[in-house]
Amino acid sequence: MKNRIKTYSYYFVLLFLFWIILSQQFTLEIALIGAGAVGLIMLYSKSLLFSPEETTLFSPGKIVLFVKFIFVMLIEILKSNWQVAKIVLSPSLPISPSFVKVKKTFEKDFDKVIFGNSVTLTPGTLTVDIDEEGFLVHALTKEAAEGLEGSIIEEFVRKLEAE
Amino acid sequence: MIVNAIILILIGSSAFFFGVGTLGLIRMPDTYTRMHASTKCDTLGAGLALLALAVYSGFSIISVKSIIVIAFIWITNPTAAHIIAKAKYHSEKKEELQK
Amino acid sequence: MMETVFLGFIIFLGVTMFVCLYRAYAGPTAADRVVAIDVISTKIAVLIAFLAIQTGQESFIDVALVYAMMGFIATIAVSKYLEKGKLY
Structure with a gap:
């Protein structure tokens, strides 16, 4: 369970940063839409994300x-x-x-x-x-x-x- | 002035490596050796060209995005080469078994 | 002055792309053709990024990113088809 939270938070930060770079500005609306989109993407590709058992890059x-x-x-x-x-x-x-x-x-x-x-x-x-x-x-x-x-x-x- | 010189050097070497990759693709005798030439030279050529673009536009959104494109190409190009080589190897093995 | 250099580079890329197209046309096996198409798609991604500067349209660089992704996925799909005879 702890590993899962670690994986999800890591990927959330990474994908959210990518979203901010693509949208080129930062307002409340964009942040909300981005958070929703990132959540959906992570839900859809749950089995593709690297977990701490598969990589050591989390530290x-x-x-x-x-x-x-x-x-x-x-x-x-x-x-x-x-x-x-x-x-x-x-x-x-x-x-x-x-x-x-x-x-x-x-x-x-x-x-x-x-x-x-x-x-x-x-x-x-x-x-x-x-x-x-x-x-x-x-x-x-x-x-x-x-x-x-x-x-x-x-x-x-x-x-x-x-x- | 110095920035222009840097851009010129980057573009020139990028064109050189793209040319070498293309020449290798034509000259080499079989699929695996062609892949050696095209993968390596294309990866470096694309990286240098986009780096020249990033230097030209200075600190702006274009340079950040072109760095992202570089990272993407550098991850995907070797992977694509590996997958093509694997497909070729396995289909050859299958044909040998059928004979 | 730099615009002229970029234009020359774009033309050079186009010419090398046609040379690669010869390999896609003549290549004795399907794998040779896939390699040639993969090289061409990488070059097109770079070319679109240069067009973004040349035409002043900043959003074209997103197109370059998406084009690089599409080329990668196309290569994977064709190789998988070559290996297994089906896509799933």
Whole structure:
């Protein structure tokens, strides 16, 4: 019950902020309509909301860590784009595609999503499938497949998952 | 003046990455490798272009909204790529089983 | 001066969109076509955001947000259809 209240209040604040940004002004009418709309949306998509069992992002310390993680990701994205640009622009197209099975798994669904999306955005790798054993990753070059072991992203997601 | 230079650099690099993504989509030999090129370059290109827009309009509602669009595109683009790759992988596996 | 740069960028985006359309037309499998359409919809979202500045209509940027969402949902629907042969 306590978890539920936490989830609902968190999402209420988030969606209400989004409503205020979209409506561009703040009067009593707008606030009332927004509160009603947000309540209806949360009622309709009850089963889609993340609960504290599925994510650790409800505590302030984890949010700070997540913001740090976003900056690390930005650098990784720049590197990966530079690498893809070099490969595409070179006339000989030096690629050796292969499937790699990464035997790593995370307990919470949200961390799986973050890890999968980060792997897609890091140099030369693309998440294809997720099951109980781990992630199936498509690698563009051999170095990319080897660089996946013990990467900085995995370290961060482990830290996010830790209580 | 400096703001104009920043906008020019952002727009230029965004155009470069969009061009590379498109070129990769045409040149690469199979679906997965095409996805590598298009997903990564499109994500960064869209981010840089909308960031240029946010810098151009200064502190206004347009810049706040374009930052929201950036966040949205950066979350959804890798997810969409993952879903297409998964669909392709599973349909290929099904065809192999039927043979 | 900046308006000219933005106009040039919009034209460049349009040209690359037509190049992507070639992949959607020629792509040997359905997945290639979905990738091409996904790329095009991202580019259109960016283009609409630039049109908002170019025409001075601030509300167009909301259209860009909604268009990005629609492109994502269309991609998911088509991929799900490819994978399962049905949508539900």
